[in-house]
Amino acid sequence: MDAKTRDDLLQLFQSKLNRAMTYYLETCTRCGVCTTACHVYQSMPQAKYIAAYRAEIVRRIYKKYFKGQGKVWPSYGEAKELTEMALEELYEAAYSCTGCRRCMVYCPFGIDTQMIMSIAKLLLVGAHAEPEILTLLADTSIEKGKSIEFFKEGFLQGVKNLEQQVVEKWKLEAEGKTVIPVDVEGADLLYVALAGAHSIIPAAAVFNAAGENWTLSFFEAVNFGAFVGDPTKTKLILDRIVNEAKRLKVKEVCICECGTAYRVMKQLSGKQPFEVSSVTEVHARYIREGRIKLDKSRFQGPVTYHDPCQIARNGGILEEPRYILQHLTDDYREMAPDPRYNYCCGGGGGLVALGEETLDFRMKSARVKAEQVQKTGAAILATACENCHTQLENLNHHYKLGMNVQFLTSMVADALVI
């Protein structure tokens, strides 16, 4: 690595050194409590999968370049140079961590390994050593934001073609309303979906059944800038939705079943003239207010729920999905030991988006998740995140769990009493 590249990368490192990050980098006592907290380590017990080990790769570079002792006496301070080999280690650390933060809830000091891994990811971006496909997906999202006027007509036609499916299944044509409204100024709620019809059709049915004054976003919710760890791209992708919400003067931005999308919008959009909610929160509210009713007999067999890390542990939404499930089943089985300590599905942090490239690792590293799910004896495994759903389907197939993996939103839509 040449000196200029290293200097540029160290400037990126410096940009991440706020007060919290400095605390995380200077505090670890290597007590080892985090060791078995990580689902990857539990499934594949190798030192490189210990949260503190992952963090140590970043920490040693920090000691070398940002601490006096590391600069003067590197061997004593266990300082490490930023080299090509260090970048390879950073890659393995960053992309074997799903950012689930289970280690953080066990750490007596609350050290946030995901935050430390954000340095690793940023250095990889700076060195053009990140997974190329994640950057391409982020750039595609940004391009869509710049050129939406060129793409609007096709999207509107595509959405129009979905309306009949909503009407056929949920019989909403009698009200004479637009079944999937798009670009409606003055709507109360802006729903930000994913590209897939499965993310739009059931949600539309529920919004219409609840009599919501809603509109569908032109943009997809997911933020690939966050997956790849590029703060600039994360903000550009986020701003598309923020600007759309402001233009339409909505009161609420409702994020579909996508964990990262929800966390990024909720925690990184700053103070805005609208509330941010997850679709799970909105559905729980509709039930509580009597705006929708669900038929409990719609689903047969015991049901369990996988808490998406970015929505539950990192987003605080734990009660709402359980409240919804109370209205969908009389046989709910909680995963042990506790929702706050639920295992990650093993697909977060961009791993699912990397597709078949990461499939073998995702299956091996999430063995404990498969076991946790299986122990519930449930027939239906519900979740509220696209990433988790894909990974859980993969686990279902790989470990022959024989479960029916469902989106919570689809269950709500299917159980609607119209």
Place this chain on the structure above:
Amino acid sequence: MSNAIQADKVMDLKGLPCPMPVVKVSKGIKEVEVGQILEAQTTDPGSLTDFPAWARTSGNEIVDTIQENGVIRIFIKRNV
């Protein structure tokens, strides 16, 4: 059936979860020669904005889009 462009490779991406359609097309486009056509078949309305944006980003070109019977057929010419 419309008079569609003859594709050199067809990818069935119907019903795939996010972001697999774009991920798979990014790989699939490398399996045709420069100047050849890849046809992506999807059912997702988001593809109608995602694919043109991806094409602009990756330097490829959408040469036609057909929506029929609930299926979206996007014809992509490999330019790079």
